[in-house]
Amino acid sequence: MALIVEGLKKSYGSLKVLDGVTFSVDEGEFLCIIGESGCGKTTILKIMAGIEKADSGRIVFDSEGRIGFVFQDDRLLPWKTVYENVMFAVKATGLEVNTQAVREIIDLVGLSGFEDYYPKQLSGGMRQRVGIARALAVQPDLLLMDEPFASLDARTRERMQEELLRIVGGKTVVFVTHSIDEALFLADRIVIFSPRPARVVRTVEVGLPKPRDRASQEFAELRGELYRSFDLYGRK
Ligand SMILES: Nc1ncnc2c1ncn2[C@@H]1O[C@H](COP(=O)(O)OP(=O)(O)OP(=O)(O)O)[C@@H](O)[C@H]1O
Ligand SMILES: [Mg+2]
The missing domain is CATH 1.10.8 (Helicase, Ruva Protein; domain 3)
Structure with a gap:
């Protein structure tokens, strides 16, 4: 399943959470969203899953299909x-x-x-x-994952990331994380959100072949670049 998220806006009362969020997800793509705590990442996944409603904007799916949701707490x-x-x-x-x-x-x-x-x-x-x-x-056509590994210790988390890529194969996945390293290991593309209210400040294509070597020079270079860009745009 592929989709386009177009100009989503959402407020809770007077709290503006999403301020025109736009990005696309290709068929079979592993897309990571990173952004700081409280910026609206869970909110956007819930809107994609139809659990919450946006105030304006829209999501266009290329086909009908089922959505699987892995919640932030295991539920x-x-x-x-x-x-x-x-x-x-x-x-x-x-x-x-x-x-x-x-x-x-x-x-x-x-x-x-x-x-x-x-x-x-x-x-x-x-x-x-x-x-x-x-x-x-x-049997989801789109898998939404909300920081599924946030509570795990560092080594278990890395192992779960490796296993996840094997498990999801070529499914379309939108995966939310705080972790630049996690996004770099998993993602075909990374979407960086601004602090609340969320907007997309940058999209990064991760060209490295999978499975990725966290110890490699290319990985380190991209990590450095992402940290700098997250400091520039992702944090205030
Ligand atoms: N049901 C709700 N009612 C009122 N405010 C809400 C509701 N859900 C979320 N919010 C507010 O919207 C903002 C974004 O919340 P959200 O859970 O989307 O953040 P997040 O980016 O997922 O954060 P984290 O990384 O800590 O999980 C927060 O300020 C939160 O207080
Ligand atoms: Mg969240």
Whole structure:
């Protein structure tokens, strides 16, 4: 699924959050949005998912399709097991129940053997994996991910980033993060938001082939450039 986000504006009461946000997402693209805390990143994902309404502007999708959402907090149902949490999303979407497909997705995110565990019996990284499995289980044409790895320790986070690229394959993904390094590792393109009210201040094409080497010279150069540009535009 490809889409165009055009001139989105949104206020909560007198608080202006989005001030004409415009960008596009290509079919199969992994797009990262970075911006500082409170600038409106979650708000824009919610509008894309139809959970919130914009005051003006529009989103044009090139086709009909399902959207998967990985929330900033994991939002698992504590009284349901891993398997039941994922199955719940399938049923809620009205998809035909395919127990084998659900098991395959749980396996894909590396949770085979933990199907019958409850969220409280899982580590933070494992809970995030359930959140990803749940979003994938609705067979999304567009995957929206809201800082899914923010609460993980640095090494686990890097491992999850590597796995994520394998898991999502060529899906269209919009991934929100605070982390320049995370965006550089994952994204085909990075959209930098201004502090609230959010506008797009810069879009960066990351030309490096994947999987990327975080220790490489090219990676370091792009990182330096992005930090400078984030300081110029992304922070006040
Ligand atoms: N339902 C709501 N009612 C009132 N204000 C809201 C609501 N949701 C968000 N806001 C406000 O909108 C602004 C943007 O919030 P949002 O959650 O989109 O930020 P964010 O960029 O995702 O931040 P973070 O990186 O900390 O998650 C914040 O100032 C927040 O207080
Ligand atoms: Mg947020």
